[in-house]
């Protein structure tokens with residue numbers, strides 16, 4: 141038997157399966173999805189089996205055998221391997237990169253070599269006096285098992301050559317194997333006596349001077365359950381040596397036992413029961429339930445206003461899914477994955493919920509993942525990569541806040557979890573529910589057919605088999621009104637002599653809440669904001685010397701830092717350009733808002749949530765719990781306060797400056813602004829107390845802001861679609877951005893021009909219509925090369941080409957072909973090149 145293995149080297153030259161023989165003792169164990177160690181170019185590498193075959197493609201006598209099988213249960217299943225193939229094709233990345241994205245980082249093993257003494261002990265070499273006295277040899281002899289080569293070399297640095305020589309001459313046997321970065325955690329555990337009666341007798345006869353040992357034995361007889369060694373040491377204030385002595389006498393045993401790291405251990409989740417559904421929820425629930433019962437793979441876009449009770453719909457459809465003995469995956473944006481959110485799922489489904497997100501340690505994440513792989517969990521709640529949760533029979537995939545751009549991974553593989561979910565669901569006959577109060581234009585267009593068939597991008601509708609179905613929940617639970625939204629024109633404030641960052645109305649409203657003991661949420665829209673350093677005399681701004689971007693000022697340390705490369709320097713006292721002392725730190729950070737609040741409202745209790753205050757593990761949770769317990773009047777923060785929060789005493793939401801994100805060089809700027817305002821407004825008045833929202837802006841007439849004021853999603857979409865159509869942007873076409881970078885500008889220019897020219901030539905030859913979109917079905921347009929929005933990063937110049945296409949234009953194939961044509965014989969590209977299909981952020 142032959143295994144086809146993808147080795148873990150993400151380069152174009154190795155991006156194909158290699159054949160290996162399956163040794164007889166591994167027959168039946170090596171499966172599609174198995175992780176193996178294989179010899180490759182003189183090393184041992186980790187790889188994944190993606191196929192099995194009777195015969196090899198190459199001369200079988202040249203075939204090397206698989207060196208080792210790394211897990212008994214393959215970490216990937218055949219359907220995930222197939223999904224990886226799809227990702228690699230669609231997002232232009234190496235197959236190994238896609239496979240790696242599906243497993244926890246703990247399983248990204250590294251090759252490690254160990255040495256043992258060869259069987260043939262009296263090798264001539266070792267009888268040689270020089271060697272026989274070598275300390276490293278004595279060290280190996282004294283060790284009971286294999287010794288890690290790295291450890292040996294570290295210990296005896298001067299003897300590295302001699303050790304290598306010994307391996308070469310066969311006196312030492314070297315074995316290379318893959319070691320996981322992080323193993324299953326094992327703890328030494330003490331087991332009680334197996335024959336209690338005999339042990340009782342022994343206890344009575346224990347020598348008096350071994351009183352400590354007697355205590356151990358007595359304890360284990362009185363508490364006949366396994367106990368962790370460390371716990372026993374603590375319970376009896378004894379030592380592990382004492383306990384070991386009792387074990388050596390044979391009365392108790394000490395063994396290694398596998399431990400589970402449960403990040404939610406010790407927390408009680410209050411069991412919740414399904415709520416009687418509102419009419420709106422019921423209608424939606426029934427539609428989804430029907431698809432679940434029929435096991436038909438359908439995609440639903442659930443457009444439910446803030447506070448309409450989408451979570452309860454998720455919970456009850458999951459329950460329905462579990463009744464069919466199928467598993468469910470719930471994706472939540474990383475920053476909305478709060479303990480409050482987790483609690484909703486654990487409260488309903490208890491221990492069968494596994495949680496996957498990046499704030500867990502890699503050990504915790506690994507254990508949660510194993511819970512899924514080993515069938516101990518039925519529901520996975522997590523961020524983007526939870527879409528790969530290795531369930532055998534997925535029945536339902538829910539994507540909450542489906543419009544969030546964080547569902548797109550920014551590094552390779554640059555996949556979008558929404559598209560991957562639809563694909564995975566199709567493999568399993570599962571349904572997908574995309575939920576949002578502000579669906580992305582792409583999803584909305586696909587579901588509501590606002591585009592005529594010729595305008596729709598055909599591949600979008602093939603992504604959503606049979607088209608997505610639009611489900612709406614236009615009302616809040618209990619028919620509570622959406623909050624009243626006031627727009628404040630900040631230019632008018634300035635004219636009226638108010639120079640504060642708070643308008644008079646927001647000031648009043650805050651004061652009012654303080655008096656009533658109600659709570660407020662304040663949003664500082666930080667997208668595109670930064671605290672930068674500028675000279676008021678000459679206009680100098682502090683720039684990163686390696687990247688074309690302003691340095692960000694950190695007040696605490698007085699250090700200026702680059703967000704792209706990490707470059708840091710002390711903030712200057714004087715302008716380096718004109719020596720003026722009028723050098724200032726600009727921008728409104730959350731810190732400044734906090735200071736202003738303290739000045740204007742003495743005694744106000746503010747919780748500030750931003751990147752600075754939430755880095756520590758568990759801090760996010762701590763702040764939200766505090767706020768929930770009404771230990772603060774104001775929750776002030778960046779984007780992270782806009783989502784998912786559900787606090788009954790929040791009756792005011794204030795937005796300090798709505799438009800900071802409006803003018804970014806991003807075609808989604810208006811959409812992002814509308815979404816953010818609608819989401820944050822939705823935090824107010826979700827329970828009995830009515831809510832009010834104050835939005836401060838310099839663009840009170842902008843449609844994104846006006847429609848947000850009126851909770852008018854349809855109005856926003858209509859206006860935004862006009863712009864997108866006019867400018868030819870998604871959902872009217874699809875995009876691929878190719879970023880080229882190099883240290884030498886001349887190389888870059890040549891490579892960029894060549895790429896664009898090749899692409900144009902290939903598109904022309906393939907007969908796809910050019911930018912003149914005559915019949916509207918197939919069209920491809922190649923723009924650029926132009927300098928990227930960030931033209932230099934880490935001392936490398938950056939250019940980009942944008943490909944706009946529609947329909948079955950074969951754009952990805954053309955691009956792959958063009959790149960191959962420009963690459964060297966080993967597949968090496970002329971300059972560094974990165975491809976982003978369906979980009980969310982264009983930098």
Ligand SMILES: Nc1ncnc2c1ncn2[C@@H]1O[C@H](COP(=O)(O)OP(=O)(O)OP(=O)(O)O)[C@@H](O)[C@H]1O
Pocket residue numbers: 415416417418421444445446447448449450451452576577617783784785786822826
């Ligand atoms: N059927 C129901 N009966 C009573 N209360 C309900 C019902 N469904 C949901 N709720 C309550 O209504 C509130 C809002 O629900 P939920 O948080 O799910 O809204 P949402 O649609 O997810 O809103 P958002 O998009 O703003 O997060 C919650 O406090 C929830 O417990």
Ligand SMILES: [Zn+2]
Pocket residue numbers: 675676677678679680715716717718719720
């Ligand atoms: Zn200056």
Ligand SMILES: [Zn+2]
Pocket residue numbers: 684685686687702703704705706707934
């Ligand atoms: Zn930099």
